[in-house]
Amino acid sequence: MKKKTDGGHEIPEEDLREMEQDGGQEVPEGAKTQTGYCRFCGQAGIIHALEEWSQAEVDEEATCKCECDEAKKYAESKERVQKAKNRINELFGDNAERPIDTDVVEVMLKTVDAIEARHMKGITIDVGMGVKAKVAKMAKESIKVERSETSKKTYEE
Numbered sequence: 001m002k003k004k005t006d007g008g009h010e011i012p013e014e015d016l017r018e019m020e021q022d023g024g025q026e027v028p029e030g031a032k033t034q035t036g037y038c039r040f041c042g043q044a045g046i047i048h049a050l051e052e053w054s055q056a057e058v059d060e061e062a063t064c065k066c067e068c069d070e071a072k073k074y075a076e077s078k079e080r081v082q083k084a085k086n087r088i089n090e091l092f093g094d095n096a097e098r099p100i101d102t103d104v105v106e107v108m109l110k111t112v113d114a115i116e117a118r119h120m121k122g123i124t125i126d127v128g129m130g131v132k133a134k135v136a137k138m139a140k141e142s143i144k145v146e147r148s149e150t151s152k153k154t155y156e157e
Helices: 013-022 055-065 069-092 102-116
Strands: 002-004 010-012 031-037 044-050 122-128 131-137 143-149
Touching: 031 055, 044 055, 055 069, 069 102, 069 131, 069 143, 102 122, 102 131, 102 143
Parallel strands: none
Antiparallel strands: 002 010, 031 044, 122 131, 131 143
């Protein structure tokens, strides 16, 4: 038996039932369909999550996919923080052209969270050997990560 949809297309009833169950998306291997709730508006959402995910992790994913204004701002903030941390690792971490001490990288990563939470505007770290690291909040909400290296040669004879 086939059922007509709003668009006038016929879809077999069996396919319709499957689409209603999983939102029309294939469930990735090792994942199951779970219901999560937006922390801001409470809207329920179907999430494909790994079986070992806690309800809090499922809710976090649902929040990031929700269309309410608060959730969109939250997801943008979370993405901005992740991009800044990735850039810090790229410019200063173990795989950088000239990596710096791991402890300093950790301080910078924690600084990103403090900057996004508006606990501070920015930080500049003098690593030594002419290397400076800067992380700062910019006017349009972006987070700037900067590595500057100066070489100065002075001769006295």
